[in-house]
Amino acid sequence: MTTNPEPETPPATPSPTETAQAPVISEVPEHTASAADSTLDVGTFSTIPEPRRPGLVIGDGTWHQLARPYLVVQLISTALWLVLVAVAATVFSLATGVVWVWIPASVLLVVFAVTLAITPRQVRSFGYRLRENDLVLRRGILFQRVVAVPYGRMQLVDITHGPLDRAFGIAQLKLVTAAAATAVALPGLTQAAAEELRDALIEVAETRRTGL
Template structure:
């Protein structure tokens, strides 16, 4: 018996491996701020036990950063006949199917590090807030092509064609 979420018949489109750099740098900057602030508090208060908490938080960040390549490889999408299927996650997997006719907004975002690496983030939303989907780490040309295709499919489905 196969798990329905395994979806063996689906070939997933993956995000760019360069997105690992974006995710690691973002996580590293956040980790340095949090651990640095904790270390400053521990230093100025002189509480020895607080250093143990700072070390534990640093260890959690190291583990999270080590899992980043696997987490990025788990992100994928598939254009099907009536909807786009999106997945992400290792331990807690999320699968979202968004019907083309329900899409209201398809947007492309590029942060500074994304632009430097030639990547984009594609975001599409429906009227239901829970189905907002963000596909990070797409090559700029792929993101623009996917946006145009999704908009065309959404328009044709809403028009009933």
């Protein structure tokens, strides 16, 4: 008597629900993603102004901007220089009777006045992006500058702030790379963002240097 073999059962096909629940592994390092999802965008500008023609497109990640109080600090600093030049020229001309002092003073006043006018756009054009292998910084509208700092090349991450910075709760993050003469600065970060970004960059830099 011949027994027919039982038919093989086809492998089960995952349902659409199971497929949708499957875990997705991100290529972005966990420490970098956690920094990007935390306090980096609190109290900052919302959009980066772009030039009329297509600008530079730099890979993956999200652009983060500077804190809004940084614009106030820059405006106050420039305005103080403008007032100082005007007062110094006035006092010097009244004390000595020399009128030509207003020629260089006028040039400086025009420069500071133009700086005051373009400072808001300059500040808003500054952005940084945490990518998988490096930190990208960009600034400028008419003349764009983009700098990429590999995580593995970072040797020192320093936070500094002056009197005005402390008054407005902002700080500057300075990145020193393996080349001692090379340093990149991120100005106008909130104190919380500067500390969080410093810790995240130090962690990822150590990981990249040790090859883990």
